[in-house]
Amino acid sequence: MRYLDEDAIEKIAVGAAVLGSGGGGDPYVGKLMAKQAIRKHGPVRLIDADEVPDGELVIPSAMMGAPAVMLEKLPNGKEPETSFRALEKFLGRNAYAVISIEAGGLNSCIPIYTAASLGLPLIDGDGMGRAFPELPMVSFSLGGVSSSPMVICDEKGNKIILEAASNQWSEVLSRTATIAMGLNSMLGIYSMDGATVKRLAIRGTMTLAERIGEKILEAGKSRVSAVDGILEITKGFSLFEGKISDVRRDLTSGFMRGTVVFEGIDGCKGESYELDFQNENLVGRRNGKANAMTPDLITVLDQERGLPITTEHLKYGRRCIVVGMPCHPIWRTEAGIKQVGPRYFKYDLDYVPIEKLAGGAR
């Protein structure tokens, strides 16, 4: 057990955005919320999953929807607590701890905010080890935990308790509700006991994010050492250096879907890179040939400082480095590939691990 203070949040927000693979939300609003909650309620206790008694209740706290909207449609600040408490009430018992559902700038900070606001400890871990766009794409679901009952809240005061027929129905019904609520919402979901958390949580994600964030913030203006630091910690690969020459985005499905095109610079001059995303980056193609694909992590960093750029901040003219990092082994199992591999996202591609695809490029 240790405590997370404002300095730790500053690092986690940046580091988690690297793990977010373009998604998981812009860290800015989440960071402000988490820091404000800590100033008000004191530092958050970060505990290991093993510290949770087997029979105690754990509830993940998360934002759902298109993160870009969060920058304009601000939360009122009560939603994470409201969702969490409503789920506790519906279950008829109090939670012992909070956990994050995914690693991402926003969705790593929201659980800190929730934990601080409720005076509960936060578990050092999450359900993805990265960010993914859909609710069933989480180790808890892969391990048989039901996403129901789940609570969905918005800043207008709407509250939904959903008991879905399956985790896939849960995704469909909460997604349509979230779209109707204005494209984002706050969730209490995947409630489970301590024994289940120990079995299924991806461990140490908060600490990993903090280490990555620390490297980036300490490196300051020296991009080489920031990127090198990220690649060293995550065992990742540099995939491309380029300037953004085109970005296509569409929000109509409730996701941020699109493609960003890079024109090679420096060592990649004369080459091109295309990266598709659905909230998170899915498949990167160097000169038309895939050199990184889901479920491995693909993150765009700004060339100057090595800071992660989430999909909503991809803009024409930005100079970037695209990096790829191996995902948690759970996503490389047959069930994992089926749930989040390239074919799930309609690509006619068999999954090839990043070590094989980009192994020579580091």
Place this chain on the structure above:
Amino acid sequence: MRYLDEDAIEKIAVGAAVLGSGGGGDPYVGKLMAKQAIRKHGPVRLIDADEVPDGELVIPSAMMGAPAVMLEKLPNGKEPETSFRALEKFLGRNAYAVISIEAGGLNSCIPIYTAASLGLPLIDGDGMGRAFPELPMVSFSLGGVSSSPMVICDEKGNKIILEAASNQWSEVLSRTATIAMGLNSMLGIYSMDGATVKRLAIRGTMTLAERIGEKILEAGKSRVSAVDGILEITKGFSLFEGKISDVRRDLTSGFMRGTVVFEGIDGCKGESYELDFQNENLVGRRNGKANAMTPDLITVLDQERGLPITTEHLKYGRRCIVVGMPCHPIWRTEAGIKQVGPRYFKYDLDYVPIEKLAGGAR
């Protein structure tokens, strides 16, 4: 207090479809469900609102969505009970009686089914005295009752408890959920106490529907007396006699929206009639000039037997009589007109009562 048997249901189903103004659902499936429940559980006690003690709980039971879908996507039969019981459980108390939210072939039968299945009495009344397409278009809402908490169920086992910020948000969020569930769902909604039911329910709708149905079924092949019987009981007017020459329908919004065109026959030869609907018939135009409009009731009857034709059964070539009937006075108040008058449905028309518009045409 009296009992509703299978014979009464046969009449109510037909008569309520006349009051349904084209909507409220095809009576067929609802009638089968209600009769089956009565065969299994015995006749339903029909009580007056005054028989409900002030402090007791009343819950309306209803189907939401596009009724046409109900003919292909059959309920599993458990949804009305599941919604009702889930709302009771959420409220932490048992209901004393069931009531209908609207008069319509399906939505007058579903509450009979629910009452029979649960062994509860049914109140002789509803919240509209006709059918309307949206949730806040009900006397309960006009009188300040919250539609929340409401429960939405489907045949796949999905269940939603919605606590909306307003009755308008309740409409938006339950409509999107209903669309995602496959265009229809079953509701428990507008829970209220006995005192509120006495204040707001539109009284005697079940008995009125039964009387209308009796007239139609007794008249048999003699259309004149069936239609005359309907107009006499409802103080209504014959608006047009015609053959359907065109029907346009669109389901994409979660409603059945469209227009049906009639070519005059018999006394209306050489004339034309256009009728717009959104689940329910909204505005009828004889030779381009409105001669009936919401909130007054507009119903299409088949010329042969005087049977009501709901919007999903309007078909090219059918010979029909269009009739108009005055709505309950609550809809002619300023608040009523605002909620369900022609301007709410985007018509550039001031509401004119049917007695003035069609008074000479009877």
